[in-house]
Amino acid sequence: MTNFLKEITVRSREQISACFQCYRCTNGCPVAERMDIYPHRIMRYIQLGEREKVLSSKGLWECLMCNTCSIRCPNDIDVARVFETLRKVASEEGVTADDRIWGFDRLFLESIRHHGRLYELGTILNYKLQKKEFFKDAKMGITMMLKGRMGILPHRVKDKRHIKEVFERIKRR
Ligand code: SF4
Ligand code: SF4
Numbered sequence: 109m110t111n112f113l114k115e116i117t118v119r120s121r122e123q124i125s126a127c128f129q130c131y132r133c134t135n136g137c138p139v140a141e142r143m144d145i146y147p148h149r150i151m152r153y154i155q156l157g158e159r160e161k162v163l164s165s166k167g168l169w170e171c172l173m174c175n176t177c178s179i180r181c182p183n184d185i186d187v188a189r190v191f192e193t194l195r196k197v198a199s200e201e202g203v204t205a206d207d208r209i210w211g212f213d214r215l216f217l218e219s220i221r222h223h224g225r226l227y228e229l230g231t232i233l234n235y236k237l238q239k240k241e242f243f244k245d246a247k248m249g250i251t252m253m254l255k256g257r258m259g260i261l262p263h264r265v266k267d268k269r270h271i272k273e274v275f276e277r278i279k280r281r
Pocket of ligand 2: 126127129131134151177181183189258
């Protein structure tokens with residue numbers, strides 16, 4: 109077993125070595141065509157210890173975490189969880205292929221942690237501030253607000269205790 113395979117197996121708690129390349133994960137993935145490395149190939153490269161190739165893959169950041177691959181896997185490997193683990197490792201090591209996606213990911217999670225659900229307008233404004241892209245897509249944003257598709261104020265959930273617990277559980281993992 110390569111060191112990389114061991115590391116990702118331990119961190120994701122998934123039996124990556126059980127993957128026998130049936131392609132079912134890739135065949136069901138709604139964004140596979142956008143990925144530079146297909147999901148089943150990512151699994152194979154992990155087995156082979158191709159650390160750099162895997163962690164710098166843009167495909168990791170295209171993943172929608174929809175879990176289709178995990179449900180389809182005949183070996184019960186939670187492929188989405190493996191992807192999530194790879195994203196964490198990539199960001200810890202500063203090798204994120206696209207910092208815009210990771211930046212938005214963090215703001216998205218911060219909004220959920222704070223409000224209990226996504227505050228779209230706040231998240232987008234924070235993102236625009238970070239990227240200094242104040243007017244890009246402004247017209248679309250205004251149209252969405254006028255049509256009632258995006259609220260001006262955040263909607264908060266009443267009991268945020270559970271949300272806090274979920275975030276703490278993830279942090280401990
Ligand atoms: S979780 Fe990610 S890799 Fe898996 S099917 Fe969905 S988008 Fe594709
Ligand atoms: S579905 Fe499971 S066994 Fe098949 S290629 Fe994907 S991860 Fe490997």
